[in-house]
Amino acid sequence: MTAEYKGKLVDTHCHLDFPDFDSDREDVILRARENSIAFILNIGSSLENSFRCVALAKQYEMVYASVGCHPHEADRITPQGMSQLKELVKNEKVIAVGETGLDYFKNYSRPENQEPLFRAQLEIAREHDLPVVVHCRQAQKDVMRIMHEYMPLKAVIHCFSGDEDFLRECLESGFYISYTCNITYKKAEDLRRLVGITPLNRLMLETDAPFLSPEGFRGRRNEPFQIKLLAAEVSRLKKTNEEEIAEVTTANAVAFFKLT
Numbered sequence: 001m002t003a004e005y006k007g008k009l010v011d012t013h014c015h016l017d018f019p020d021f022d023s024d025r026e027d028v029i030l031r032a033r034e035n036s037i038a039f040i041l042n043i044g045s046s047l048e049n050s051f052r053c054v055a056l057a058k059q060y061e062m063v064y065a066s067v068g069c070h071p072h073e074a075d076r077i078t079p080q081g082m083s084q085l086k087e088l089v090k091n092e093k094v095i096a097v098g099e100t101g102l103d104y105f106k107n108y109s110r111p112e113n114q115e116p117l118f119r120a121q122l123e124i125a126r127e128h129d130l131p132v133v134v135h136c137r138q139a140q141k142d143v144m145r146i147m148h149e150y151m152p153l154k155a156v157i158h159c160f161s162g163d164e165d166f167l168r169e170c171l172e173s174g175f176y177i178s179y180t181c182n183i184t185y186k187k188a189e190d191l192r193r194l195v196g197i198t199p200l201n202r203l204m205l206e207t208d209a210p211f212l213s214p215e216g217f218r219g220r221r222n223e224p225f226q227i228k229l230l231a232a233e234v235s236r237l238k239k240t241n242e243e244e245i246a247e248v249t250t251a252n253a254v255a256f257f258k259l260t
Contacts, residue, residue: 009231012158013159016029031225046073082120097130132154140163160191200238205227207224
């Protein structure tokens with residue numbers, strides 16, 4: 001870890017292109033910078049969002065983009081859209097593919113369409129030697145089955161919500177685990193226990209802003225600077241100081257996503 005990142009954090013997953021930030025997006029980014037956030041990773045969730053992610057990354061030096069289509073998009077994405085996604089991924093500030101994966105909880109798209117979309121994005125990532133940002137909601141078995149077909153694979157399981165068995169399988173597969181501010185919620189004891197057993201050198205932090213504001217701010221918009229509250233909770237769970245959490249998780253993110 002170089003001196004320039006000392007004490008700084010990385011928000012590895014947010015959605016600054018969403019309308020929630022239309023009125024003050026520049027202020028949100030400035031606030032993150034003023035609160036020792038080194039990088040913000042803006043994550044695509046649809047083709048349209050991915051275009052906006054790339055545009056924001058070009059506009060702000062500290063912002064990088066991941067491009068991809070959330071499983072909720074599986075019933076809508078077209079072959080032309082996938083071709084456009086393949087072109088977007090070539091942009092120099094695109095550092096990952098996703099978020100992609102499977103979601104059997106809300107079922108906004110049919111499972112039989114989610115799997116081909118997931119596979120197509122894993123293939124794009126492999127072709128361009130990029131990591132994958134994976135969404136998994138009540139689909140652990142199928143997510144792991146598919147990902148293992150594309151090994152070796154550089155992947156982070158975002159907003160981790162699985163059980164201990166899934167966590168251990170992810171770690172054994174070499175994947176990284178990303179936790180969000182929902183670990184601060186009063187009823188999140190199971191998640192906090194999993195944070196405690198996740199090796200620090202395989203752990204990353206994210207806000208998933210504008211979603212999942214920390215305890216005490218629920219019902220309000222989340223934003224990247226609040227990753228500091230998440231880091232404080234992780235340091236408590238790991239029985240260490242916030243400086244170590246910042247150092248290790250930032251080093252993890254910088255190396256994993258090849259941030260400069």
